[in-house]
Amino acid sequence: MPIYETVLHRNPGESEFHQAVHEVFQSLGAVADRHPELVDTGVIERLCEPERQIIFRVPWVDDSGKVQINRAFRVEYNSALGPYKGGLRFHPTVYLGIVKFLGFEQIFKNALTGMPIGGGKGGSDFDPKGKSDNEIMRFCQSFMTEMYRHLGEHTDVPAGDIGVGGREVGYMFGQYKRITNRYEAGVLTGKGLDYGGSMVRTEATGFGLVYFVREMLASRGLDLRGKTVSVSGSGNVAIHAALKAQELGATVVAASDSQGYVYDSAGLDIDLLTEIKFQRGERISVYADERTTATYHAAGNVWTLPVDIALPCATQNELDEESAKNLVSNGLVAVAEGANMPCTPGAIKVFNEAGILFGPGKAANAGGVATSALEMQQNASRDSWSFKRTDAKLDEIMTGIHEACARAAADFGSPGDYVTGANIAGFQRVARAMVAQGVV
Template sequence: MTQHKTRHHYIRDVLKIVKQRNHSEPVFIQAVNEVLETLGNVVEEHPEIEEQNLLERLCEPERQLIFRVAWKDDSGHVRVNRGFRTEFSSVLGPYKGGLRFHPNVNMGVIKFLGFEQIFKNSLTGLSIGGAKGGADFDPEGKSEDEVMRFCQAFMNELFRHIGPKKDVPAGDMGVGAREIGYLFGQYKKLTNQYEMGVLTGKGVGWGGSLARKEATGYGVVYYANEMLKARGESLKGKRCIVSGAGNVALYTIQKLQQLGANVVACSDITGTVVQKNGIDWEKLRMVSEDERKHVNYFAEITPDSEFCLGGKVWEVPCDYAFPCATQNELDDTDAADLVANGCKMVCEGANMPCTSEALDVFREADVLIGPAKAANAGGVAVSALEMQQNAGLERWSFEEVDDQLQTIMKSIFETCVHCANKYSTKEDYIAGANIGGFLRVAQAMLSFGIV
């Protein structure tokens, strides 16, 4: 794999503008740079991209919303948080992207996530645009009533801007089925309409899709499996490590185990837990989903596990690594540890979990990289399938949804292969994903004119 170099003058000019306009948003600038630096050959081949200034237009959101969220905690104190929604691009369909509730949420984070979502959604081949939203609210340690009151207060403003044909939020970090339920209930009350398609990630009994909970994690593994098959390899018998212990990590672990891999470690903010003979998935699911506890508690109730307080999962020897926690969680030092310990593939389950420096280390060592825009797209793909079921008042079986998910992930991989071979180098799936996602969006933008 080769490191990308930005040579085209138009790309350099747009990056300069983006940095000037968004100088206080480094993670957004990082995301834009990672995409644009791979597009040089595409811009050369399609001069209309520069003529119509598509790149600068694409890097500027169509709409950015910031709003106050005032709510009352259990002690009767009024709390104030900040809510966000960035409706980035609607050229392929209604805005689509999750809501993240976490203390580190700010406009720069939301813009980075929304920008990534444009290309991820494009790669699915489905009719969905790119968006992201959330709040700097921390659900950790809050009571059920406090979470409910916050979600209701958040929806009191957001409801004005969303709809099945306008903007369809979903869950993300800190927003699961519980939060989606409270948000949907308030939306229904405010609008006096039962619009199932306004939110995805709903409960299965009231408009949600089977396999939605599993979709992102399963999709990561399906994509990894396609990369390995292209090399004549497989997951069977391989040692794997997964960062995180939330929804994406949990179902990545489950699918890896179903396909014969040995997942020896996972992690969260408390540290890393190691089970050499394989993580006890059912117990981990119970701790994470049912009891909402951390992996240190999992280690306490699992006698054959080892727990390293504050330890990094990247220090555990493995064949394949799956970063599934959060952005920039894996830096160049971590990448060097993985390479030294024999890691041959990194498949991204979180959004942009590897720093630019970490990716350089992997490229230098010829580590196979599955980029988040492609590998992480299973969740939004099944969200779009949930929208289809809602529109047709249908409910598909788990097997039907899972079959469609596998087909979509295989198609995404084939797009990445084609674009990498045509515009970059073999197995450069980062460039393949960026270019494949961009081309579909660019064609639509050209068709619609300057709007």
């Protein structure tokens, strides 16, 4: 695979990026055989190289008056389908390889939505945890003081990701407006509802994940009613996935954080979990202290529990081959990725060999970016949609993503393989646009 060897050589030490590229390449052989013109025009090579990579320092002053320095990134990966679109992640683990991996995945995820958005990603090794609101504001303002020159509603439209929520987006939007003297609402998504944000944006990734699972199950004549579900994580995506799963008749029995997991045989009390995590900012262990049907397992692996459906919603490579084997032996029916690449290649192989329904992140968790694109639509038309209308549109988009993945997988000889289907469907849309636009 000479193109892949070139990727390894040109991007040393970026293991997450290598993993993402390799997974896509494994799906594209049949496409290259059927459409050699895509190979001849260098589309695959061009997809492996971002259009632009921005690295800059972010100086800011902490509450004690000391100057702090962080490093920040924005990878504007591919604009064949529209302006670059993808979140900003503030976390100590952020480095260029992580941002490139996320940006590469974003190309295909955004293409699958059918919306006119390209792929990009960004972030910083800044850690918001333990920082005051004023420190976070000063960091966000400094970050945007450099970043603003690369953004625009027709150029690059970031959103939130890990460590970046409504507070951080608000601070960045305020600084963008201050510097540019423009109220350009469409330059950032994930904004507050009072100044251009969209209904359902908070719930979108979790809700969309469950809509995708519903469609996968329906392909085998099944539904969510009566199914048991475990989720990893207890943040925004995990909690809203749990909420929607229970609305559709499932029982969500477990959730986790970095310290361990809780198991609730009666089904998670989503209101209590939301209060503990979002309003009180406490560890998930507190849930078991306040819920008699729940137990807490310190440093435990949530994937040891017997469930019908597993929803990894925390971070990359969290569900490994051993955990996959545990889930399969315990009667697993389906798994869908609520985070970016949370299942290792070994885990995915186990699921495939066992005939488990598997929804890859670039398809299953596309609800967040889809609703960000809906926010862009509303901003462009100076409009604001109801929760019901936006949720119905999200449902329609996720159903369409499932159909596109299933159709592409079947068309290329891999029926039921959603990884292959997602990679091929996303690739074909982007590749056709790139060929039409010439060598750029």
